[in-house]
Amino acid sequence: MSKTGDHDGTAPKIAVRAVMSRWMRSVAEVPRWIWIAAVALIALVLIVVAIGGFAQAQTNPTELGADEEARASVYAVTVLDAEFTDEVESEYLEAEPGEKLLVMTMRMENLSDAPIGVGTNADRTKAGLVNTDDPLIDLAGVTATDTVSIWRADGSAGQVILQPGVPSEVMLAWTVPDDAFADGIVSLDIHEVEIRRGAVILSSNVVTWRAIETFARISVTPREAP
Amino acid sequence: MRRALPWAIGGLLVIAAGAVTAVTPDDESLVGPIVQRGSFGDTVESRTLIATASEATFADEVAVPSSDWSAEGNWLVVTVVAAAPTTEVDAAIPLATLVVGDRVFQASERPSASLIATPLRVGIDTVGMLAFELPPDVDSGTAELRLTTSYFTTELDDLVAIPFSLDDLPRTPSAELIDSELVDP
Numbered sequence: 001m002s003k004t005g006d007h008d009g010t011a012p013k014i015a016v017r018a019v020m021s022r023w024m025r026s027v028a029e030v031p032r033w034i035w036i037a038a039v040a041l042i043a044l045v046l047i048v049v050a051i052g053g054f055a056q057a058q059t060n061p062t063e064l065g066a067d068e069e070a071r072a073s074v075y076a077v078t079v080l081d082a083e084f085t086d087e088v089e090s091e092y093l094e095a096e097p098g099e100k101l102l103v104m105t106m107r108m109e110n111l112s113d114a115p116i117g118v119g120t121n122a123d124r125t126k127a128g129l130v131n132t133d134d135p136l137i138d139l140a141g142v143t144a145t146d147t148v149s150i151w152r153a154d155g156s157a158g159q160v161i162l163q164p165g166v167p168s169e170v171m172l173a174w175t176v177p178d179d180a181f182a183d184g185i186v187s188l189d190i191h192e193v194e195i196r197r198g199a200v201i202l203s204s205n206v207v208t209w210r211a212i213e214t215f216a217r218i219s220v221t222p223r224e225a226p
Numbered sequence: 227m228r229r230a231l232p233w234a235i236g237g238l239l240v241i242a243a244g245a246v247t248a249v250t251p252d253d254e255s256l257v258g259p260i261v262q263r264g265s266f267g268d269t270v271e272s273r274t275l276i277a278t279a280s281e282a283t284f285a286d287e288v289a290v291p292s293s294d295w296s297a298e299g300n301w302l303v304v305t306v307v308a309a310a311p312t313t314e315v316d317a318a319i320p321l322a323t324l325v326v327g328d329r330v331f332q333a334s335e336r337p338s339a340s341l342i343a344t345p346l347r348v349g350i351d352t353v354g355m356l357a358f359e360l361p362p363d364v365d366s367g368t369a370e371l372r373l374t375t376s377y378f379t380t381e382l383d384d385l386v387a388i389p390f391s392l393d394d395l396p397r398t399p400s401a402e403l404i405d406s407e408l409v410d411p
Binding site: 114122123155 | 257295299323328329330335358359378
């Protein structure tokens with residue numbers, strides 16, 4: 001038989017009420033200017049967030065033209081020539097009705113220490129220059145309707161692989177809607193690279209080049225094929 | 227004494243943790259290839275490949291007469307004799323690389339005549355050529371030819387590695403690449 005303590009839980013309730021009341025008193029004693037300062041600070045942070053103040057810094061891309069090199073940390077690209085056409089006979093490419101082919105001749109250089117594929121992987125390196133969800137070389141403002149075709153104009157065999165430090169002339173063909181680039185100017189966004197190593201399950205030796213900010217925009221005026 | 231004991235135990239634990247970290251194998255040791263290294267001109271045998279690098283020469287141009295293709299550059303052409311040790315299933319060299327310093331070069335896909343992906347036979351040698359397209363500054367020092375029977379650098383499997391010197395290799399204005407062919411036993 002107990003004659004002490006609380007049997008219906010009133011004591012803890014009283015204790016909680018006392019703590020709450022102490023807290024309320026403490027809050028009420030905070031000087032009014034601190035409240036004003038806190039509200040002003042929160043409002044400032046909200047405004048900064050709303051206008052993108054905490055977004056990743058984006059520098060304006062360098063505007064380049066034909067024959068001007070866009071040089072990222074691990075690759076470089078120069079547009080040498082561009083043409084709109086309906087077919088590329090040597091590659092068995094033909095535009096469907098309502099589409100056209102944008103064919104660019106580029107000088108590409110791999111500045112890294114290992115080979116990379118332009119449209120494919122080379123060993124365990126996934127460079128993703130084109131034909132990925134987030135390509136390093138991307139048409140600005142226009143979405144291609146098919147995968148990019150890649151080849152060398154000199155009749156070389158195989159998928160195009162860029163060896164370290166060996167510049168190569170590479171042809172790329174985008175399939176685009178017929179009414180794309182109404183002003184006749186084509187712009188390519190060239191992205192800087194973040195190199196990631198390792199892939200879950202696959203291999204710790206997988207190297208992935210991930211596109212980050214656009215550091216250069218190459219604008220050219222393709223000629224129409226005769 | 228009682229106060230010093232926890233410090234001593236703590237110090238020992240830190241040293242032990244450092245020792246464990248130091249002796250933990252790196253990722254390359256855990257999943258890297260098992261390198262079967264041999265000299266240039268000698269036959270090197272791995273689990274899935276028997277290979278000999280028999281000749282190497284620099285060329286200012288490589289040409290494939292059968293396809294009327296040629297390309298200028300700083301090329302290193304290596305002749306390799308290869309065979310499959312036990313099975314002809316998937317017996318080929320899809321990936322051949324040349325390691326020069328920190329840089330890795332892949333046997334060029336550009337010439338149609340290449341030992342790359344040529345089916346290999348058991349008991350019969352196949353001779354073929356590998357052409358490496360190199361920057362102009364790569365013409366001396368030590369290189370290592372690496373041959374694998376998978377499309378990627380192998381992990382936890384054999385890799386044939388043949389180191390050799392680039393210093394004394396001859397240079398020819400043009401090297402003709404011929405299709406891989408079987409060698410009479």
